[in-house]
Amino acid sequence: MSDFAPLAVMLIAGFGALALACVEQVVAGARPSPVRIARDAVLSLREPIARPQSYDGWLFHLAPALLLLSAIAALAMVPWAPGFRGIEVESGAIVFAAALAYVTPAVFMAGWGSGRPLAVVGAFRFLALMLGYAMPIAMITTAVAAPAGSLAPAAIVEVQHAVPMALVQPYSLALWLPAVMAVALLAPFDVATAPGELGGAGVFSRYTGLEAALVALARRVLLLAVAGMTAALFLGGWHGPLLPDALWMALKTLAVGAGLLWAGRVFPRVENDRLVAFAWTFAVPASIGAIALAGLTTLLFYR
Amino acid sequence: MAGHDPAGLGLTPVAGAEAAEVLLASSEVPEPLASFVAGELARSPGLQVVGGMVDLPLRGRLLGDVVGGSPAAQGEDPHAGHDMHGGHDMHGGHDMMAIVGEPSADGLVMEPIDFRFGPVTGVLPGGLAIEVSLDGDVVASARVRALLRGGVDGPRDQPDLLTPIAWQVAVAVAAERSEGAAPPARLQWERVAAVEIERSLSHLAWLRSLSRSLGWAQLVALAQRAIIAVAPHAGLPAPPEGGASLAAAEAAVTRVRRLVEGRRFAARTRGRGVNADGALAGPNARAAALGVDTREEDPLYRELGFKAVIEEAGDARARSLARIFEAQASLGLARLALERARSAAGAGTLEAFATGGVACVEGPRGPLLAVPGAPGGAARFAAPGTEAARTAAGAAMVGLEWSAALVVATSFDLSPWVVA
Amino acid sequence: MISLPVVLGFAAVLFAIGAYGVLGQTNAIMVIMGVELMLGATMLNIVGFLRYAHPDATSGAFFVLIVMTLMALEATIGFGLVIATFRTRRTAEIDDLTDLKG
Amino acid sequence: MNDVAVALVFWPVGALMLLTALYVFITSSMARAGLLLLAALALESILFIALASEYLGTLMLLMMSAEMVIMVFFMVMFMPDPGGLMGMDMTHDKRRSIAAAVVLSVALSAVAVATDWPARVLPPDAPDVRALGFEIMGRSMFSFLFAATAILFTMVGGILVAKQGGRYAR
Numbered sequence: 001m002s003d004f005a006p007l008a009v010m011l012i013a014g015f016g017a018l019a020l021a022c023v024e025q026v027v028a029g030a031r032p033s034p035v036r037i038a039r040d041a042v043l044s045l046r047e048p049i050a051r052p053q054s055y056d057g058w059l060f061h062l063a064p065a066l067l068l069l070s071a072i073a074a075l076a077m078v079p080w081a082p083g084f085r086g087i088e089v090e091s092g093a094i095v096f097a098a099a100l101a102y103v104t105p106a107v108f109m110a111g112w113g114s115g116r117p118l119a120v121v122g123a124f125r126f127l128a129l130m131l132g133y134a135m136p137i138a139m140i141t142t143a144v145a146a147p148a149g150s151l152a153p154a155a156i157v158e159v160q161h162a163v164p165m166a167l168v169q170p171y172s173l174a175l176w177l178p179a180v181m182a183v184a185l186l187a188p189f190d191v192a193t194a195p196g197e198l199g200g201a202g203v204f205s206r207y208t209g210l211e212a213a214l215v216a217l218a219r220r221v222l223l224l225a226v227a228g229m230t231a232a233l234f235l236g237g238w239h240g241p242l243l244p245d246a247l248w249m250a251l252k253t254l255a256v257g258a259g260l261l262w263a264g265r266v267f268p269r270v271e272n273d274r275l276v277a278f279a280w281t282f283a284v285p286a287s288i289g290a291i292a293l294a295g296l297t298t299l300l301f302y303r
Numbered sequence: 304m305a306g307h308d309p310a311g312l313g314l315t316p317v318a319g320a321e322a323a324e325v326l327l328a329s330s331e332v333p334e335p336l337a338s339f340v341a342g343e344l345a346r347s348p349g350l351q352v353v354g355g356m357v358d359l360p361l362r363g364r365l366l367g368d369v370v371g372g373s374p375a376a377q378g379e380d381p382h383a384g385h386d387m388h389g390g391h392d393m394h395g396g397h398d399m400m401a402i403v404g405e406p407s408a409d410g411l412v413m414e415p416i417d418f419r420f421g422p423v424t425g426v427l428p429g430g431l432a433i434e435v436s437l438d439g440d441v442v443a444s445a446r447v448r449a450l451l452r453g454g455v456d457g458p459r460d461q462p463d464l465l466t467p468i469a470w471q472v473a474v475a476v477a478a479e480r481s482e483g484a485a486p487p488a489r490l491q492w493e494r495v496a497a498v499e500i501e502r503s504l505s506h507l508a509w510l511r512s513l514s515r516s517l518g519w520a521q522l523v524a525l526a527q528r529a530i531i532a533v534a535p536h537a538g539l540p541a542p543p544e545g546g547a548s549l550a551a552a553e554a555a556v557t558r559v560r561r562l563v564e565g566r567r568f569a570a571r572t573r574g575r576g577v578n579a580d581g582a583l584a585g586p587n588a589r590a591a592a593l594g595v596d597t598r599e600e601d602p603l604y605r606e607l608g609f610k611a612v613i614e615e616a617g618d619a620r621a622r623s624l625a626r627i628f629e630a631q632a633s634l635g636l637a638r639l640a641l642e643r644a645r646s647a648a649g650a651g652t653l654e655a656f657a658t659g660g661v662a663c664v665e666g667p668r669g670p671l672l673a674v675p676g677a678p679g680g681a682a683r684f685a686a687p688g689t690e691a692a693r694t695a696a697g698a699a700m701v702g703l704e705w706s707a708a709l710v711v712a713t714s715f716d717l718s719p720w721v722v723a
Numbered sequence: 724m725i726s727l728p729v730v731l732g733f734a735a736v737l738f739a740i741g742a743y744g745v746l747g748q749t750n751a752i753m754v755i756m757g758v759e760l761m762l763g764a765t766m767l768n769i770v771g772f773l774r775y776a777h778p779d780a781t782s783g784a785f786f787v788l789i790v791m792t793l794m795a796l797e798a799t800i801g802f803g804l805v806i807a808t809f810r811t812r813r814t815a816e817i818d819d820l821t822d823l824k825g
Numbered sequence: 826m827n828d829v830a831v832a833l834v835f836w837p838v839g840a841l842m843l844l845t846a847l848y849v850f851i852t853s854s855m856a857r858a859g860l861l862l863l864a865a866l867a868l869e870s871i872l873f874i875a876l877a878s879e880y881l882g883t884l885m886l887l888m889m890s891a892e893m894v895i896m897v898f899f900m901v902m903f904m905p906d907p908g909g910l911m912g913m914d915m916t917h918d919k920r921r922s923i924a925a926a927v928v929l930s931v932a933l934s935a936v937a938v939a940t941d942w943p944a945r946v947l948p949p950d951a952p953d954v955r956a957l958g959f960e961i962m963g964r965s966m967f968s969f970l971f972a973a974t975a976i977l978f979t980m981v982g983g984i985l986v987a988k989q990g991g992r993y994a995r
Contacts, residue, residue: 059856089883091880091954094880094883098884102890127894127898196515197516200425268522268568271571271707724832728942732938733842733872735936737846738930739933747916747918748915750915752896752904759866759896760849760865763865767873770878784957787881788961792972794892795892799980803985809903
């Protein structure tokens with residue numbers, strides 16, 4: 001891991017977020033225009049920062065920073081190429097889950113600090129949802145790490161040189177996707193930032209100026225991290241026949257990002273009580289089963 | 304804002320009012336809403352309220368004199384003290400240590416969260432507000448209020464500006480009937496076409512706001528495309544080629560209908576907000592197999608082979624299905640009416656709807672009655688069933704989680720102009 | 724630079740702050756938070772020993788896991804009790820819950 | 826990380842941890858108290874990572890975030906003035922508890938400084954995940970199973986205790 005890895009992660013965060021914004025426009029049917037996105041972002045910086053009349057105002061102003069910090073920490077764990085494997089940490093997959101776990105306090109601080117009843121309702125909804133999906137995310141991470149025998153994402157990608165994990169453990173992917181979409185506030189599960197229903201952008205509706213730009217950047221970096229880790233853990237990362245490694249990883253990440261955004265458009269928002277019920281009654285026991293099956297497949301095929 | 308594609312005007316619709324920079328209104332913004340807009344939304348610097356820019360281009364030509372200029376709204380002013388941004392009343396301190404109140408469903412006593420789902424939201428038509436008391440995220444009590452027009456079912460002198468054509472047809476028919484003059488047949492057929500097209504436009508605009516509350520981007524886009532296809536015909540009975548593009552509009556509405564009938568829509572709306580209140584009218588009643596469609600007695604419609612759309616379930620899904628089937632059927636009726644209008648000649652029949660001087664037209668939200676005023680005075684209007692719809696919407700929200708409750712409230716298609 | 728006594732000193736102060744929370748607060752939930760801090764201090768102790776005194780004592784590392792689960796268990800049962808008392812007495816102030824006092 | 830880096834990380838993070846831990850009990854707004862506790866325990870897990878037990882630190886980071894936000898959730902539900910607007914002083918015999926805490930910290934740190942600990946220093950980045958894994962599956966398998974069943978019983982027990990009508994379905 002060279003000394004420039006953190007800088008590289010920042011660059012990937014910036015350009016990746018821009019690329020995903022264009023993908024978002026394409027999925028929504030509009031013509032992608034990165035210049036206009038960048039200009040809007042810069043323009044929004046000139047707006048004054050909103051001051052909510054709420055007692056815990058500084059929680060409100062701390063939330064975007066924590067959200068961006070947890071998004072970038074999650075992105076840092078994604079292995080992009082054999083040459084650049086992100087910030088190499090021995091238990092990188094667990095650090096990815098730990099980083100995603102800090103989206104919950106960030107959303108709660110934003111909702112609570114903004115002082116509006118609907119935002120507080122959105123914050124509580126997200127908290128209930130994350131309680132349900134905290135265990136599946138951690139369990140599926142270990143289930144996927146079982147064949148590789150190591151929690152480092154790069155090792156997990158190495159073990160998928162023959163067959164991607166999505167084919168070996170399809171059930172893990174099926175449990176991973178809803179959990180990860182819920183964490184990254186993506187459409188059919190965007191109970192906390194439900195536009196229209198919770199007024200404006202729900203939990204984040206009171207942000208203007210720099211904080212609104214930070215929140216928008218953080219949400220796209222979160223989508224980038226989630227799509228990247230899904231590509232790395234389940235679609236074989238940089239393994240691919242012809243193209244160079246990094247290109248494969250970029251293509252897979254953008255494909256997963258576009259797929260998640262498309263699913264967001266095509267399905268109506270799922271109600272929170274159904275989501276939480278699905279998490280506790282099905283996702284948690286199934287993820288425990290997934291670990292057992294992963295152990296079995298590891299013994300049968302990988303040892 | 305039925306009929307015009309905001310993207311076409313170089314504007315992008317925004318989820319909530321806070322993030323908006325331009326607020327487009329289809330007519331001048333009436334007083335109580337204007338004060339709200341000035342008070343609440345003046346915060347975002349560049350907000351301009353562009354009123355009257357998008358006036359439906361139909362008033363004068365088709366139906367004679369225009370009824371009463373811009374609506375002098377006498378709705379009671381929103382008691383500003385209790386609005387959404389007035390700090391979070393949830394934190395009201397209690398002197399006693401113990402929290403008092405009646406226990407909620409799971410036996411725990413919780414402080415209710417009271418707020419007003421404001422008049423300007425991305426979901427409900429502007430001017431309609433819901434005062435909600437949440438227990439956790441389940442609705443404990445809800446009351447729908449319109450800030451634009453105080454008014455009861457009884458006769459009033461101001462029409463509902465969301466469906467102007469239907470009201471003006473009712474006034475014209477009432478005036479003709481009181482003078483006993485029969486309008487030319489061609490005009491009668493054009494009126495039928497105009498009312499039907501406005502009905503499908505109103506239903507599509509309502510479906511767009513419902514799909515926004517469902518958070519379903521695909522249905523919003525399809526509804527928007529259907530509205531853009533239908534809108535050019537809204538104003539005048541277009542020249543002959545109008546018939547052809549009406550078919551394109553019908554195709555767009557069919558695509559929307561397929562989604563509304565699908566499982567994804569049913570998952571969010573089936574079995575929610577069941578209401579079979581006898582006093583309901585229009586699609587809300589027909590969705591519970593209660594109401595009657597006044598168009599069935601109208602000889603003109605009978606000639607076009609009109610059959611009323613009746614659903615049984617009476618829940619949010621049945622109301623949606625009833626409205627989307629009507630929207631599609633209306634386009635077919637409009638096409639037939641336009642063909643007859645071109646071929647018709649001579650005087651039309653007068654006794655089309657002789658109910659003692661009171662003209663009745665089936666508007667998108669139920670029958671609209673118009674009583675001709677004294678010669679020279681303004682006509683009086685009545686829309687039975689709107690008060691019942693308002694109380695039914697408030698009652699149906701109780702006990703549901705907030706997102707489901709909002710979907711149910713939107714499914715009653717209340718208009719801020721006539722709702723009390 | 725950093726030696727064992729420094730780590731143990733930090734852990735001691737953290738433990739004392741937790742004790743203050745337990746002794747000084749009247750609300751049951753704040754007491755539970757005090758206990759969480761005291762358990763956190765014990766974990767810091769063990770990690771200090773792991774790093775500076777007994778690096779090969781993996782049973783120590785395992786014991787940190789046990790203390791971490793203990794934190795979760797204690798909070799769970801604590802909140803269960805708080806809900807139960809709240810349901811009957813409508814308050815979580817421990818000063819009011821003195822039925823067993825002689 | 827070499828010694829200088831550990832020192833550079835340890836002192837500021839440790840001091841910040843103690844400060845946030847203290848503020849947990851000083852602040853009047855309960856939401857702030859919960860999140861300050863989260864900050865204190867997150868900083869503590871950063872200390873773990875600095876002291877070369879990286880897996881424990883990461884695991885603690887993962888666990889603490891959800892747990893503390895639940896705590897805030899409960900406080901908001903069950904406390905009369907969660908926003909802290911009334912600034913109620915929710916403490917009893919404050920002076921004695923402060924005295925007890927000071928005495929306790931002085932005594933414990935005296936013990937920590939006075940005794941001479943065996944000085945065997947761990948190489949900075951020793952692999953502890955693998956050793957921990959074998960420990961759990963090897964020698965301490967029984968106590969790990971005990972911990973697992975304890976978690977299960979607590980989940981069931983917590984719900985039964987909190988259920989309306991208590992354990993005995995009256």
